[in-house]
Each structure stands twice: as C-alpha cells, then as structure tokens.
Amino acid sequence: MKLSEVFYPQDVEEILGLIRKNPDILLMAGGTGIVGSQPSRTIQLPEQVASIAKVQELRKTIRTEQFLEMGACTTFTGILSLAPASLPDPLGAVIKSIGNRALRNIATIGGNLCSRSRFLDLWPFLSCMDAQVEFRSPSGTRWASVGHLCGEDNRPLIPPGSLLSRLRIPHYNYDFVYYRKLGNSLYPTADSAMFVCMANIVRDKVEDFRLVFSGEKAFRLKDKEMSVSGRKTNTPKREIRGLVAEYKKSFEEMELFDSRPFAALLEDVFGRLFL
Amino acid sequence: MIIDVTVNGVQRHLKSRSGDRLVDMLRKELRLSSLNADCLQGRCGKCLVFMDGRIVHSCLIPAFKARGGTILTFEEIAKNPEVNDIEKAFHATHTQPCPFCHTAKTMVIFDLLSRVPLPSEEDIVEALDMVSCPCGDPIGLIQTVKLAAELRNKRKFNREA
Numbered sequence: 001m002k003l004s005e006v007f008y009p010q011d012v013e014e015i016l017g018l019i020r021k022n023p024d025i026l027l028m029a030g031g032t033g034i035v036g037s038q039p040s041r042t043i044q045l046p047e048q049v050a051s052i053a054k055v056q057e058l059r060k061t062i063r064t065e066q067f068l069e070m071g072a073c074t075t076f077t078g079i080l081s082l083a084p085a086s087l088p089d090p091l092g093a094v095i096k097s098i099g100n101r102a103l104r105n106i107a108t109i110g111g112n113l114c115s116r117s118r119f120l121d122l123w124p125f126l127s128c129m130d131a132q133v134e135f136r137s138p139s140g141t142r143w144a145s146v147g148h149l150c151g152e153d154n155r156p157l158i159p160p161g162s163l164l165s166r167l168r169i170p171h172y173n174y175d176f177v178y179y180r181k182l183g184n185s186l187y188p189t190a191d192s193a194m195f196v197c198m199a200n201i202v203r204d205k206v207e208d209f210r211l212v213f214s215g216e217k218a219f220r221l222k223d224k225e226m227s228v229s230g231r232k233t234n235t236p237k238r239e240i241r242g243l244v245a246e247y248k249k250s251f252e253e254m255e256l257f258d259s260r261p262f263a264a265l266l267e268d269v270f271g272r273l274f275l
Numbered sequence: 276m277i278i279d280v281t282v283n284g285v286q287r288h289l290k291s292r293s294g295d296r297l298v299d300m301l302r303k304e305l306r307l308s309s310l311n312a313d314c315l316q317g318r319c320g321k322c323l324v325f326m327d328g329r330i331v332h333s334c335l336i337p338a339f340k341a342r343g344g345t346i347l348t349f350e351e352i353a354k355n356p357e358v359n360d361i362e363k364a365f366h367a368t369h370t371q372p373c374p375f376c377h378t379a380k381t382m383v384i385f386d387l388l389s390r391v392p393l394p395s396e397e398d399i400v401e402a403l404d405m406v407s408c409p410c411g412d413p414i415g416l417i418q419t420v421k422l423a424a425e426l427r428n429k430r431k432f433n434r435e436a
Binding site: 002003004005006008028031032035036038039041042043044045049051053054077099100101102103105106 | 276292293294295296299315316317320323329330331332334335336337339340342343386401402404405
C-alpha cells in the first residue's frame with residue numbers, strides 16, 4: 001500500500017507554504033466526497049495530504065448588510081446553525097437536503113465547491129446568486145465569481161495550486177426560486193443533476209432571470225437569460241413556446257446531458273413564471 | 276503514523292496508516308465491537324461515533340483527521356442514564372431494533388434528544404435518516420423517540436414532556 005505524508009497546518013500561511021513546496025498537495029477539509037466515493041477499504045490518497053478542517057481562519061462566519069461571508073471549512077451543520085434570517089433563500093433548504101445529519105456535520109461548503117469530478121449541489125445555487133470565492137496561492141489572492149469555476153469544456157475548473165479560503169454570498173432573496181434535484185440523493189451518480197432557476201418579478205415583468213442545469217457538466221446561457229429578462233409575465237403563450245424551443249435547441253446542441261428531463265423542467269418553469 | 280486521540284475519556288496513541296478509515300483504526304486498535312463498517316458510504320449508520328461532540332460516520336473520516344480530537348463510541352454512551360430511557364421506550368412501544376442497527380438507532384436517538392429535548396416528527400425522521408436499516412415500523416419508531424423524550428424529561432426535570 002502506498003503511504004501518504006500527512007500535514008496539519010495551523011493557519012493559512014502554513015497551507016500556502018505547503019502549496020509552494022508541492023502544488024499538487026491534496027487539501028482535505030471534510031473529505032466526505034473523497035472518502036465516500038471510494039468503495040475500497042483503504043482510502044487512496046496522493047503523496048501529500050494536508051488536513052485543513054481545524055484551521056480557524058477557514059471557519060469564520062461574518063454577516064454584513066450586503067453579504068454573508070464564510071470560511072471554506074464551515075460545515076453544513078455550522079451554516080444551518082446560523083440564524084435563519086442570515087441565510088439567503090433557499091440555501092438553508094438546499095443544504096438540509098444534502099446527505100444526512102452525520103454527513104453534514106463533517107462536509108464543508110468549500111469541499112462542495114471544489115469537487116473536480118462534477119458539480120455538486122451548491123454550485124448551481126451559488127452561481128445563480130452571484131456568490132464570490134476567494135482563492136489564495138503563494139503568488140497572491142484573487143476573488144472570482146462561483147460561476148467562473150466552470151471551464152470551457154463545461155466541467156469544474158478549480159485553479160491548481162491554490163486554496164479556496166472564503167465565500168461571499170450576497171444577501172438577496174429572489175421572488176421566484178425553482179429547483180429540482182435529479183438522481184441519487186446521498187452520492188451522485190452519472191445521471192444526477194441539479195436544475196435551478198431564479199428570477200424577480202417587478203411590476204409584472206420577469207427580471208434577473210437565471211437558469212443553471214449542472215451535474216458532471218454545467219449548462220448556463222447568459223444570452224438566453226437576457227432574452228427572458230424584461231418580458232411581461234402575461235407574454236403571449238406562442239412567444240413563450242418559442243423561447244422554450246430555443247432553450248431546448250441550445251441545450252441539445254451542446255450535447256451535455258440527456259435532454260428529456262431538462263425539457264420537462266424547462267416547460268414547468270416557464271409555465272409557472274408566465275401565467 | 277501514531278494518532279493521539281481521546282477515546283471514551285482515555286488518551287490513546289493509536290497506530291494507523293494514512294489510508295485507514297477512522298472506524299477501522301478504532302476497531303483494530305481498541306477492539307470496539309459496537310462499530311462496523313458495512314457500506315463505507317455513510318448510509319448504514321453502523322459506524323456512528325461522536326467526534327468532538329458531533330455525531331459522524333467514522334467510515335467517512337480518514338483516521339489521521341481524528342488527531343487531537345475526542346471520540347465517544349456506543350461503549351461510553353451506553354453508560355449514560357439517557358440510554359436507559361431509550362431502551363425502556365423501545366420495550367414499551369415494541370420497536371426493539373434488530374441486532375445489526377440497535378446501537379446505531381440508540382446513538383441517533385441519544386444525539387437527537389441531547390440537541391432537541393422535545394423533538395418534532397420532522398426532527399425524528401431527519402435523525403433516523405442516519406441509519407438505513409429497514410427493520411421496524413417507522414411510525415412506531417417515532418412513538419419510541421417521543422416516549423424516550425418524555426421519560427428523559429421526566430427523569431431530568433421531573434416534568435412531563
């Protein structure tokens with residue numbers, strides 16, 4: 001059995017020092033995704049692993065008027081223990097639907113976003129909510145939109161040799177929130193996916209329309225979102241059918257997923273938004 | 276490597292390899308028979324322990340992550356009078372779990388009642404979701420937990436739930 005070298009950094013500076021020496025070091029917070037996806041008795045790990053769950057800087061939560069900021073190693077239980085008013089809708093309900101309590105006691109928000117094999121449950125929500133993430137590396141610090149954690153191949157893109165240290169989630173509740181989880185509820189399978197749509201209704205008009213469908217790959221078309229935003233909720237059905245058909249066509253052309261569940265959910269969303 | 280960890284109130288220095296799961300280290304090094312790891316995915320609940328005060332699936336945690344932590348297993352929890360309340364409730368409602376999940380269901384009910392003295396049905400269903408064993412009647416188990424809460428509150432605060 002190949003043994004790994006395990007490090008226990010005490011603060012972010014120590015983590016960055018470890019990354020400087022070995023950019024491929026595995027930073028493990030909760031580790032539920034890495035460990036739970038391995039059916040073998042012995043966990044396969046890379047040559048070097050750093051256990052970062054207990055680094056205090058990565059567990060802080062701050063609430064300001066504009067956003068909720070939390071360290072990447074905040075556990076799901078830690079998030080749910082915040083006052084409900086601190087949590088933008090529907091984050092609390094989505095987190096509660098992930099796994100069971102024992103799993104939420106160790107799984108972290110950073111770990112959920114750093115999955116390299118697929119987009120996990122929170123990515124589509126945080127992407128729609130325009131959440132920002134802070135990456136720290138030996139060369140500096142930068143903030144990025146959660147939506148940018150998606151590569152040109154529509155797969156997760158986590159900057160190598162960097163630490164996801166913090167998240168900022170704007171305090172903003174949408175009037176219309178729609179989401180459906182497809183597939184296995186505890187551990188995702190190839191056909192698991194999350195469909196999320198958010199929008200505001202201002203004076204009978206649909207505004208800030210966002211729609212994300214993600215699983216092993218992600219689908220989001222900002223030009224299509226803009227073509228939906230600004231339309232009146234009583235837009236003629238014929239026009240809406242045209243919009244739905246365009247969305248479906250773009251989805252099918254990208255050949256990311258089986259298009260049938262997407263088409264059904266899309267029709268449901270538009271049926272609810274446009275009366 | 277050696278992992279320094281407090282298990283059931285005793286400071287231990289346990290041998291482990293980097294790829295070992297916590298459940299395996301506890302079973303191998305301390306022969307804790309209440310623990311099993313059947314699913315290795317956090318579904319069955321047979322590996323539940325309290326780590327740093329929170330209930331967790333020890334099959335999902337690499338052993339090295341327990342360093343400096345505090346672990347409580349069923350062997351220690353069973354000494355608590357609250358487990359008696361749970362046992363009495365199992366008997367009274369005829370919902371005694373099967374031998375495979377008895378410790379797991381006791382652990383999740385113990386965890387629930389220590390957090391929520393008067394749990395709602397939603398709280399109970401959420402807690403029992405940590406154990407996937409299909410034995411027993413789910414509605415009967417909800418009654419069990421409510422009765423255990425009543426017995427606990429009566430014993431602790433000398434009042435009805």
